[in-house]
Each structure stands twice: as C-alpha cells, then as structure tokens.
Amino acid sequence: MNAVSSSVSRFAASEFFHNFRRNSSAILGSVIVAMFMAMITIGPWLVAQDPYDVAQLELMDSFKPPAWLDGGSSQYVLGTDGQGRDVLASIVYGSRISLFIGLAAMLGSCLLGTTLGLLAGFYGGRLDSLIMRIADIQLSFPSVLTALFLMSAFGTGVDKVLIALISVGWVVYARIVRGSTLREAQKEYVQAARVSGLPNRKIILRHVLPNVLTPLIVVATIQVGTFILIEASLSFLGVGVPITEPSLGLLIKNGFDVLFSGLWWISVFPGLFIMLIVFGINLLGDFLRDELNPRLK
Amino acid sequence: MAPLLQVSDLEQRFDASGGFFDRLRLRNGRITAPRRIVHAVNGVSLTIERGEVLGIVGESGCGKSTLAKTVIKLHEPTAGAIVLDGEDITRHDFTRMRPIRSKMQMIFQDPYASLNPRQRVADIVMEPYLENAPGRTRDVRERALALLAKVGLGPEHADRYPHQFSGGQRQRIGIARALSVEPQLIIADEPVSALDVSIQAQILNLMMDLKDEMGFSYLFITHDLSVVRHISDRIGVMYLGFMVETGPTEAIFENPKHPYTRALLAAAPVLGEPLAAAAEEIKGEVPSALNLPTGCCFRTRCPLAFDRCALERPILRSQVGGQSVACHLHDATALAASTDTHP
Amino acid sequence: MTLPPSRPGTARTDAPSPLLSVRGLKTHFHTFGGVVKAVDGVDFDLAPGEILGLVGESGGGKSMIGFSIMGLIDAPGRIEAGEIRFEGQDLLTLDEAGMRKVRGKRIGMIFQDPMTALNPLYTIGNQLEEMLRLHTGLPAAARRARCIEMLRDVGISQPEERLGNYPHQFSGGMRQRVVIAIAMIAGPRLLIADEPTTALDVTIQAQLLRLMKRQVEQTRASLILITHDLAAVSQMADRVVVLYCGRIVERGPTSQLIRGPAHHYTRGLLDSIPHEDRSQRRLHQIPGSVPNIRKLPPGCAFAPRCRAAQPLCREVEPVLTEFAPGQAAACHFPLEAKL
Numbered sequence: 001m002n003a004v005s006s007s008v009s010r011f012a013a014s015e016f017f018h019n020f021r022r023n024s025s026a027i028l029g030s031v032i033v034a035m036f037m038a039m040i041t042i043g044p045w046l047v048a049q050d051p052y053d054v055a056q057l058e059l060m061d062s063f064k065p066p067a068w069l070d071g072g073s074s075q076y077v078l079g080t081d082g083q084g085r086d087v088l089a090s091i092v093y094g095s096r097i098s099l100f101i102g103l104a105a106m107l108g109s110c111l112l113g114t115t116l117g118l119l120a121g122f123y124g125g126r127l128d129s130l131i132m133r134i135a136d137i138q139l140s141f142p143s144v145l146t147a148l149f150l151m152s153a154f155g156t157g158v159d160k161v162l163i164a165l166i167s168v169g170w171v172v173y174a175r176i177v178r179g180s181t182l183r184e185a186q187k188e189y190v191q192a193a194r195v196s197g198l199p200n201r202k203i204i205l206r207h208v209l210p211n212v213l214t215p216l217i218v219v220a221t222i223q224v225g226t227f228i229l230i231e232a233s234l235s236f237l238g239v240g241v242p243i244t245e246p247s248l249g250l251l252i253k254n255g256f257d258v259l260f261s262g263l264w265w266i267s268v269f270p271g272l273f274i275m276l277i278v279f280g281i282n283l284l285g286d287f288l289r290d291e292l293n294p295r296l297k
Numbered sequence: 298m299a300p301l302l303q304v305s306d307l308e309q310r311f312d313a314s315g316g317f318f319d320r321l322r323l324r325n326g327r328i329t330a331p332r333r334i335v336h337a338v339n340g341v342s343l344t345i346e347r348g349e350v351l352g353i354v355g356e357s358g359c360g361k362s363t364l365a366k367t368v369i370k371l372h373e374p375t376a377g378a379i380v381l382d383g384e385d386i387t388r389h390d391f392t393r394m395r396p397i398r399s400k401m402q403m404i405f406q407d408p409y410a411s412l413n414p415r416q417r418v419a420d421i422v423m424e425p426y427l428e429n430a431p432g433r434t435r436d437v438r439e440r441a442l443a444l445l446a447k448v449g450l451g452p453e454h455a456d457r458y459p460h461q462f463s464g465g466q467r468q469r470i471g472i473a474r475a476l477s478v479e480p481q482l483i484i485a486d487e488p489v490s491a492l493d494v495s496i497q498a499q500i501l502n503l504m505m506d507l508k509d510e511m512g513f514s515y516l517f518i519t520h521d522l523s524v525v526r527h528i529s530d531r532i533g534v535m536y537l538g539f540m541v542e543t544g545p546t547e548a549i550f551e552n553p554k555h556p557y558t559r560a561l562l563a564a565a566p567v568l569g570e571p572l573a574a575a576a577e578e579i580k581g582e583v584p585s586a587l588n589l590p591t592g593c594c595f596r597t598r599c600p601l602a603f604d605r606c607a608l609e610r611p612i613l614r615s616q617v618g619g620q621s622v623a624c625h626l627h628d629a630t631a632l633a634a635s636t637d638t639h640p
Numbered sequence: 641m642t643l644p645p646s647r648p649g650t651a652r653t654d655a656p657s658p659l660l661s662v663r664g665l666k667t668h669f670h671t672f673g674g675v676v677k678a679v680d681g682v683d684f685d686l687a688p689g690e691i692l693g694l695v696g697e698s699g700g701g702k703s704m705i706g707f708s709i710m711g712l713i714d715a716p717g718r719i720e721a722g723e724i725r726f727e728g729q730d731l732l733t734l735d736e737a738g739m740r741k742v743r744g745k746r747i748g749m750i751f752q753d754p755m756t757a758l759n760p761l762y763t764i765g766n767q768l769e770e771m772l773r774l775h776t777g778l779p780a781a782a783r784r785a786r787c788i789e790m791l792r793d794v795g796i797s798q799p800e801e802r803l804g805n806y807p808h809q810f811s812g813g814m815r816q817r818v819v820i821a822i823a824m825i826a827g828p829r830l831l832i833a834d835e836p837t838t839a840l841d842v843t844i845q846a847q848l849l850r851l852m853k854r855q856v857e858q859t860r861a862s863l864i865l866i867t868h869d870l871a872a873v874s875q876m877a878d879r880v881v882v883l884y885c886g887r888i889v890e891r892g893p894t895s896q897l898i899r900g901p902a903h904h905y906t907r908g909l910l911d912s913i914p915h916e917d918r919s920q921r922r923l924h925q926i927p928g929s930v931p932n933i934r935k936l937p938p939g940c941a942f943a944p945r946c947r948a949a950q951p952l953c954r955e956v957e958p959v960l961t962e963f964a965p966g967q968a969a970a971c972h973f974p975l976e977a978k979l
Contacts, residue, residue, distance in 0.1 A: 015672040188411035191371055192474065196425035197398035210415040356841035463929045493697035493868065495926035498912035502922050527914035564846035566871035568913060569898050572850055579843055582811045
C-alpha cells in the first residue's frame with residue numbers, strides 16, 4: 001500500500017503530470033475518454049433497455065424522435081429506430097463493440113509489429129529484408145480490400161474485422177521498432193550484454209525491448225482512434241461486424257437507409273459519438289507525443 | 298609461463314558494400330557490383346603478460362577500437378589468432394565463448410550508452426556473474442553490494458537507475474560490472490575520454506588500485522597520450538590498422554622512432570609549453586581504410602618517405618632501445634633475427 | 641577595475657578601453673526541476689587582440705557565456721541581469737534584428753562539431769559568400785575573390801575548385817577550417833571558439849590551434865577560446881578565466897596562473913592532468929563530483945570538494961579578490977601565489 005501511495009505522490013510531483021495539468025486540450029481529451037469509458041462500463045444499467053433482447057422491444061415505439069422534439073418521449077432520450085430500439089442504448093452497447101475492436105486490434109498489431117520489428121532490426125540481413133518487404137506490400141493493400149477477401153472467404157465476424165485491421169496495423173510498429181532496435185543494438189550496453197555472455201534471446205527481451213517501447217505509446221493511442229474509424233467504415237460498407245453485434249459504424253449504416261426520410265437521429269447520434277471519442281483519443285495522443293518525444297524537449 | 302593474451306597477425310575486414318542493389322555501379326558502359334572492403338585491422342600482433350597494462354594509442358579511425366572488440370570477439374576475426382590463457386579462442390562460437398567471458402571483460406567508452414537505462418544498478422553489475430554462474434542466487438545481493446563498495450559506491454546506490462548518476466559514477470558502475478566475474482583481462486576502450494579531467498583522474502586511480510589489488514591485466518585503448526603514458530607499462534602505436542611502433546612506455550616517449558609516433562607526440566599539447574612549431578606538423582589526411590596505400594601505411598604523409606616506402610610494407614623489427622618499429626628508416630639498426638617479434 | 645598586465649607581444653597600452661566587457665552576467669534556465677544558474681554573476685574584460693581562455697568542466701557555464709554574448713540563449717533560458725558591452729555598445733539592449741548585424745560581422749563564432757556547423761545542402765562557396773552578402777557591400781566578383789583568399793588563408797589548397805564543393809566532401813579537420821573561414825571572412829573584431837578542436841584528432845588539433853592563433857594575430861581580432869583542455873589553453877591564451885558552477889573562481893595571466901594557481905579548484909584541475917613524471921603513481925584527484933547546479937550549497941560552491949575548506953567557506957560565498965597583479969581568485973583561503 002505504501003509503495004502505491006509513494007508512486008502516486010511521485011507521479012503527482014512529476015514533470016509529466018505538471019505539464020498535463022497545464023495543457024487544457026490534454027485534460028479535455030482525457031475527460032472525453034474517461035466519460036466514454038464510464039459510459040460503456042456502467043451505461044448498460046442506466047439505459048432504458050437492452051437493445052438486443054427482443055422481448056424488451058416495443059414496435060409501438062419505433063421511429064420516435066429525440067425527447068426534445070415533438071412526439072419524443074422522455075423514456076428514449078435520443079429517440080428510437082425502426083424496431084423500437086432506444087438509440088442511446090444502442091450507442092452504449094455499440095460503443096463497447098467499437099472500442100473493443102479498436103483496443104484488441106491495437107494490441108494485436110502492437111504485439112505482432114513489435115516482434116517482427118525486433119527480429120528485423122536485431123538480426124538484419126535477409127530476415128530484415130523479408131519482413132520489411134512484406135510490410136511494404138501490406139501498406140499498399142487497403143484494409144477494406146483485405147476485409148473484403150476475408151469476408152468472401154470466411155463470412156463476417158468480429159474476428160475477421162480484427163484480422164483485417166491487424167494485417168494493416170502491425171506495419172507502423174514494425175517500422176518504428178526496427179528503427180529503434182537498430183539504434184539501440186549499436187549502443188554499448190548491448191555490447192556489454194554480449195560480452196557478459198547473454199544469448200540473443202535475453203539481449204532482445206531484457207535490453208532492447210524495454211528501450212524501444214516508449215515511442216509506441218503515442219502510436220498505440222492514436223491507432224485506437226484510427227481503428228474505430230476504419231471499423232466504422234468497414235461496417236458501413238457491409239464488410240464489417242455482423243448484424244448481431246452492431247458497432248457504432250453499423251448503427252450509422254442502419255440509420256442511413258432512412259436518413260433522407262427525415263429520421264436523422266438514428267445515424268447522426270452514433271456518428272457524433274464516433275467523432276467525439278476519436279477526437280478525445282487524438283487530443284490525448286498529441287499530448288503524449290509532445291511529452292515523450294525527446295527531440296521536442 | 299605463457300603470456301595471458303597472445304594475438305598474432307590479427308586481421309579484421311568489414312564489407313561496407315551494403316546490399317546487392319546498393320553495390321550496383323555503371324562503369325564504362327558496364328554494370329558492376331564492386332565490393333567495398335574496410336581494412337580496419339591489418340596484421341596486428343601483441344602480447345599481454347599477467348598483471349601488465351598494454352596501452353594502444355592512435356587517432357580516430359586507426360583501428361584501435363576494432364582491435365579491442367575483435368579480441369573480445371564482439372567481431373569475428375577475419376584472420377590471425379587470439380590465444381587467451383593458453384586457449385585459442387579465434388574460432389570459438391557462442392557456446393564455447395561462454396566460459397571465456399569470465400576470464401575477459403570490457404569497460405566501455407560512453408558512460409551514458411554503456412548502461413541499460415531500464416535496469417537497476419545492482420542488476421547491471423551482477424549480470425555477467427549471474428549469466429556465468431547459473432543457479433547461484435543466494436548471495437547475489439551481498440556480492441552486488443561488495444562490488445559497488447569496491448568501486449566507491451554505497452549500498453544506497455544499488456536500487457537506483459543509471460540516469461540518477463553522474464558520468465564518473467556511471468563509469469564506476471561499468472567497472473563494477475566488468476569485475477563481477479573476477480576476470481584476468483580487462484579490455485578498456487577509451488574509458489575516461491568522455492569524462493571531465495578531475496573525474497578522469499578519479500577513474501584512472503580507481504582502475505590502477507583495482508588492478509594492484511586483484512592482479513588482472515589491462516588492454517587499454519585511448520587517444521590521449523598523457524593518459525596512456527601514465528597508465529601503461531608498454532605502448533603500441535597504431536596507424537590505419539597497422540601497429541607502427543611498440544615498446545616500453547618510457548622508451549616510446551623518450552625516444553620515439555617511427556615518424557608517425559614522433560609527429561603524434563609533437564602535436565600533443567603540453568601544459569605551459571608553447572605551441573609546437575609548424576615544422577613538426579604532419580600534412581594531409583589519413584588515407585581511407587577502403588584503399589590502403591601500397592607499401593608503408595604512413596608514406597602518404599611522412600616527411601621522410603623515400604622510394605622503398607611505396608614498394609615494400611615495413612614490418613615490426615626490434616630496435617636497440619627496447620622498442621619495435623615498422624619503418625624502413627630503422628632497418629639498419631634493427632636487431633638481427635627478430636622479424637617475428639611480438640610486441 | 642584595472643586591466644591585468646599582458647604577456648609581451650600583446651600590446652594593450654594603445655587600447656585603453658576593452659573590446660568586450662562583461663559585467664554581472666546571469667544566464668538562468670527555468671526548468672521543471674528548478675532554476676539552473678548556468679552563468680551566475682560573471683565579470684571579465686577582453687582587450688583588442690587578446691586571447692582569453694574560458695576553462696572549466698562540463699556544467700561550469702563556459703559555453704553559456706559564449707552563447708549569451710552571441711544572443712543565442714533560447715527558452716527556457718534567459719539572461720536575467722548584467723551587461724555585455726562590445727565596442728562600447730551594450731549587446732543586451734539590442735533586439736534580434738540588431739543582434740543579427742553583430743553576429744558574423746562583428747563577432748564570429750566557431751562551434752564544436754564541424755559536422756553540424758555547416759549546412760549540407762549548400763556549397764562552401766555559397767556559405768562563405770553569404771556572409772559577405774549579408775555583411776558587406778562587396779560586388780559579386782570581389783566577393784568571390786575574397787572567398788578564395790580566405791580559403792587559402794585557412795590552409796585549403798586549390799580554393800578555386802574547393803568553393804564548389806559540399807561539406808561532405810571535406811574531412812573533419814578541413815571542415816573546421818571552413819568553419820573558421822566563415823567565422824572570419826566578414827572581418828569580425830571578436831571570435832568566439834567553443835571547444836573548436838575537441839571533436840578532432842590531436843595532430844589536426846595542433847594545426848587548427850596554430851591556424852586560429854595566426855588568424856587573430858593577423859587581423860588583430862580578439863579570441864575567446866572556450867575549452868575544457870587546460871593544456872591547449874596554456875598554449876594559446878594570454879589570460880585565463882576558470883569557471884566552476886557558473887561562477888568565476890579564478891582569473892589571471894596564463895603562465896602566472898598555471899605556475900601559481902590561487903584557487904584550490906584550479907590547482908586540482910592542473911594536478912589531475914597525468915604528468916610526465918611517472919614516479920607519482922597516483923594522480924591527484926578532486927574528490928566527489930560537481931554538485932547539482934539546481935541545489936548549489938551555500939557559501940563557496942567548491943567547498944564540499946575542497947581539502948582546505950573551513951566552516952566559513954560553507955557559509956559565506958567568497959568574492960573575486962585580486963591578490964597578485966592581474967590575478968584574482970574567489971577563495972577565503974587562497975594558495976600562496978608564486979610570482
């Protein structure tokens with residue numbers, strides 16, 4: 001307990017926290033992200049219904065406008081869709097899927113990209129050429145196309161979306177990690193580890209890996225936002241998540257069909273939420289980049 | 298008794314051509330892919346006795362650091378032989394090198410880059426020991442503290458990270474790491490050149506005290522003539538990957554024979570003495586190690602070069618003063634039957 | 641304040657007013673961890689034609705004095721107080737546009753790293769000529785002739801061809817010659833050289849020191865040589881200023897100061913240089929390390945490392961006191977001066 005409180009007080013006195021407190025956009029970003037997290041964790045207990053429990057749906061209440069408009073009801077603050085689903089409840093549940101996909105794809109990309117980048121940078125030679133050429137090919141291959149291939153071969157599903165996102169996302173980690181690895185492996189502490197008789201596996205894990213991770217924090221943060229956006233586009237195009245697990249993107253698509261009939265709230269509110277969360281994540285990412293980039297110091 | 302370290306005709310060449318596509322050149326209408334070979338160390342021989350300090354001095358690019366890193370097998374030697382404590386380690390692979398690691402350790406130049414910023418000091422200094430003594434985990438902490446005490450650091454330093462230390466203290470940590478396996482030979486690659494002069498004196502004193510106490514030997518690489526003079530029993534002067542002159546420290550400083558050694562000594566600033574006259578200045582620049590000059594490596598800048606220097610590469614020959622010189626000017630005074638002298 | 645007597649050869653009698661006069665200079669950096677007083681109340685004068693050595697270890701503040709004179713202190717650094725009077729004008733009252741007319745034209749600067757001091761995208765001819773274009777009204781043909789003359793002066797052979805070369809086509813030593821040429825070409829009255837030979841080999845170092853000395857003697861310019869290398873300073877400078885933790889601990893004529901330093905820090909620095917006499921097996925060492933400049937001890941900053949420190953030293957900061965002609969030290973218990 002003492003260790004926890006001492007590390008908390010050390011953090012509170014750190015330069016990082018000091019700069020954070022003076023950076024209003026960083027505070028705004030973290031407030032947005034924190035509210036979003038709170039919404040998806042405790043939100044399901046606060047909203048009117050579980051939108052995926054058919055028994056709770058009232059067809060009578062379909063296409064209700066938001067509460068402050070004529071015909072709106074206070075029960076459905078942001079209105080309902082064609083099946084009587086509460087839009088707010090759909091957003092709460094859809095955000096969970098969107099954020100899960102964003103985070104899981106980021107973690108997967110980070111793991112894969114870091115491993116390949118370490119191997120390429122540390123061993124060099126043919127292995128390096130091979131990995132980096134695959135990375136180049138991967139970059140010239142849009143994620144939509146990858147997703148399309150996967151869907152046509154295996155059908156839709158969250159797992160296919162993840163694979164499509166990771167297959168594009170790992171490249172940026174591999175490139176950054178390879179660069180830092182090349183730089184770190186030149187340093188004398190790695191030579192010292194060699195002289196101490198450490199096998200390569202230990203040198204990579206104990207010495208190189210901890211020293212190449214810092215720049216990844218920024219990339220990983222911003223990538224969660226990017227992935228949420230890509231996933232939304234994939235779902236909007238119909239090559240994303242299945243109808244049984246609607247993300248924010250799928251909600252937009254569902255409402256899009258009736259958007260021009262004046263029933264705008266079904267797609268506009270999920271869209272606003274996507275915008276808000278990605279905005280918050282990017283504000284946070286920008287702050288981290290300024291803080292962790294030694295060149296700007 | 299055999300010397301502790303015996304290096305014979307060591308050569309180290311690097312391929313600097315890069316990948317195949319980087320090598321492609323268009324020459325006279327034909328596409329060629331020439332290789333660019335860096336001749337970093339060219340047939341260097343040396344011996345170090347137990348308890349002895351051999352200083353290697355030379356300017357940047359003379360191959361002294363490559364020599365050090367080849368001897369400790371951070372680079373695989375291209376040709377020649379390295380015999381440590383009677384065992385030929387020239388072609389030892391990773392597994393066979395492991396027991397050698399406790400006999401030979403290294404101290405590095407840059408006190409900032411030579412310590413992993415994410416490791417605690419106690420872990421840094423014990424790493425060679427733990428790697429070479431698997432299973433022994435009982436008295437690790439005590440050993441770490443004893444090592445730190447040896448280099449003048451207290452137990453309160455053991456759990457800190459490198460960034461909390463000054464340059465001199467970091468170099469002490471690096472020395473403690475090398476000592477953890479109680480090596481017989483320590484290779485020190487410019488260990489004090491990144492330090493302020495007052496700290497430099499502290500580290501040099503510490504290194505000499507430890508040597509006197511533990512009885513190991515140093516291969517001491519430096520560009521600083523006053524440091525090498527202070528610390529070495531014998532000195533080797535390198536130029537362009539060749540050993541041009543070796544001998545006891547006093548002999549080299551009192552009576553330098555090779556024109557390069559003379560120029561080097563003349564150029565070094567001495568406290569309170571006026572700037573050396575321009576007459577002793579050597580002209581021009583060090584030739585590229587990609588294209589070694591024929592004959593003597595120093596002839597392109599040597600004020601005394603004559604026609605034989607371009608034709609024939611001089612070899613180290615023992616001289617009357619006690620040193621060996623690779624220079625045709627001194628062939629006449631060379632001792633007979635000493636062509637294969639090891640420094 | 642009286643000017644210290646100079647070594648023979650640097651006539652100062654005909655130049656009663658100093659070229660540069662620094663008074664009470666304080667350059668502080670406001671960082672998160674506290675205020676770094678990089679330069680904390682420094683006074684010195686520089687006569688026309690004089691070579692002054694600023695020596696000290698890292699953290700002594702010697703480079704920051706050079707940057708302060710050039711007006712190159714960036715945030716979080718700030719010149720808090722003082723006066724830098726150059727040719728009768730206080731440089732600290734000038735704005736950026738005014739400083740730009742001083743830099744290069746009236747004060748030249750040579751940096752430590754010849755690899756980064758030149759712009760890799762321009763030929764050295766461009767970079768030399770730019771100085772003349774900015775600071776003189778010479779026509780193009782005359783500018784080119786001056787560039788060629790300047791390159792020849794700094795010992796670059798075939799200057800006509802070399803003008804068209806890019807920095808990467810020169811070796812480190814040659815680049816530093818080019819940097820010296822650029823610093824000198826507009827005819828500055830003062831040259832500030834910040835560790836000009838530290839990155840170079842010892843044989844090249846000697847060449848460049850000789851070159852700089854010859855250049856300032858020919859043009860009767862003054863030189864501030866900033867270095868950690870006492871031996872190099874002893875060969876070059878007329879007078880030496882020794883800095884420790886942003887303050888002057890001792891100053892005086894070079895040979896006098898090296899023969900008989902009064903401050904214990906100067907003595908320690910001189911003694912820690914390995915000496916020819918190997919009978920003295922252990923080097924003299926200054927114990928401990930430079931204190932954290934954000935939390936300097938009260939009194940004398942050197943007291944924690946000083947063998948002669950008394951209780952007084954830990955309470956009262958000593959002031960720079962002249963105790964021999966031209967030689968002054970900030971010490972309560974100075975060493976006996978050898979004159």
